[in-house]
Amino acid sequence: MASRKSSQNCLDFLVDRLPELLGGSADLTGSNLTAGKGSLAWHSAAAGQTPNYLSYGVREFAMTAIMNGVALHGGLIPYGGTFAVFSDYARNAIRMSALMQQRVIHVLTHDSIGLGEDGPTHQPIEHIGSLRLIPGLDVWRPCDELETAVAWSESLERRDGPAALFLSRQNLEQCGDRAGRAEDIARGGYVLREADGQLQAVIVATGSEVGIALAAQRELASHGVAARVVSMPCCERFDRQKSAWKKSVLPPDVPRIAIEAGHPDPWRKYVGMAGEVLGIDRFGASAPAPALYERFGLTAAHLAQVVVETIARESGSDGDF
16 A cells, blocks of 8 residues: 555545645645545535635645645644645745744655656665655654554654654555564664574665565574564654664664665664665655665665675675575
């Protein structure tokens, strides 16, 4: 299931239970999936009905500025959607929601090259990294429906700042039952799948790349290489955790490899100079999502090989299976 659809499933539940939610989209409701079953657009409301959804038109900045005003007024919790790449148009208003510490939820879909044939103009390469630089903005990139639900819950419960939800167009692997793990997810980074054997490497991934990391872990295990998979849906939350938690998730003496379909530079602080990052440091291309992931090396086979090479470099071995 695409995480934009997982988000809509969350809204189906939330809208009827939180009358203070005021939703909307900048002319992309059908793509952002920001309308839940209980959403009622202003222009569609009949006499006596209470609308809870705004159709902003192609006005990303105006939408975000209006949401800031709604949050400052109080009483309502605004959220609004657009494509992740169009966050450029809203950036200064997103920055202001963080500067003013307002509870505004920015729903940013089509989060990577996975959107496919729309091509490089619509494929956000640098956007998630640049938004992570805004102080006080929690940027969530969930890997499945559970992480999406936690992202919504944490963003709603946080009262001292905004959140940006980066959501996929393409379907994502559901990572299985994690009963009791919501608290770990809320920490921003956690061990999703432990290594089978003596830990040799840690793979860190977000969103659509978590499934790739899990597949690489299975491939490595078949060759006797024990790797841990860490899902990091929110770097900002992880960075605010106590040192003991961060070290338990990312042991300092184990090689680390990160994978995300975005610019690789922000991940250097987690993998260090000895680690590796699989990302995209150029603009995308127009093609089906699977072809693009293959072209840019964001595959389980390539990730597994990079893990082996990184371990070898640290240990002085030959660097192959």
